[in-house]
Amino acid sequence: MSDTEVIEFMTTGSRTGKLAVVRKDGRPVVTPIWFDVDPATGELVFMTGAETLKANCIRRDPRVSICVDVMEFPFDFARVDGTATLTTHAEDPDAVQHWAIETCRRFVGDDRAEEYGRRNGGADEVLVRVTPTLRRGAFGISD
Numbered sequence: 001m002s003d004t005e006v007i008e009f010m011t012t013g014s015r016t017g018k019l020a021v022v023r024k025d026g027r028p029v030v031t032p033i034w035f036d037v038d039p040a041t042g043e044l045v046f047m048t049g050a051e052t053l054k055a056n057c058i059r060r061d062p063r064v065s066i067c068v069d070v071m072e073f074p075f076d077f078a079r080v081d082g083t084a085t086l087t088t089h090a091e092d093p094d095a096v097q098h099w100a101i102e103t104c105r106r107f108v109g110d111d112r113a114e115e116y117g118r119r120n121g122g123a124d125e126v127l128v129r130v131t132p133t134l135r136r137g138a139f140g141i142s143d
Helices: 005-011 051-061 093-109 110-120
Strands: 019-021 030-032 045-048 063-069 079-088 125-138
Touching: 005 063, 005 110, 005 125, 019 045, 030 051, 030 125, 045 051, 045 079, 045 093, 051 079, 063 093, 079 093, 093 125
Parallel strands: none
Antiparallel strands: 019 030, 019 063, 045 125, 063 079, 079 125
16 A cells, blocks of 8 residues: 555544554553544544553653554555654643544544534543654455
């Protein structure tokens, strides 16, 4: 897949991402996320609680990987590796609120995006931006 195909695949419909981070003791952890892509920068963006395991791992080690797959034949997938930065609500409340709403829009639709986005963009949430360093994927890996 090209870089463009990776992003198109990852953002088709409401496919969730699987975020991989590394714990302090070196063990990996993978968690599902709702995410979007900032068209101006190409960064993947998502929200998380300011004191979650995800946020704490990223503060310590900003290297992350996000994978999206289709769990039916022929099992397509795409992955973005990159470096994550955190923006708190106090630092940029407009950006946090904007991306909380836009990310929710992909998963709950226009009718409920504001409702979910306001809830997910509160003062105890952080905006995570992942600057890609590698994009990979494959169509029809079982063909």
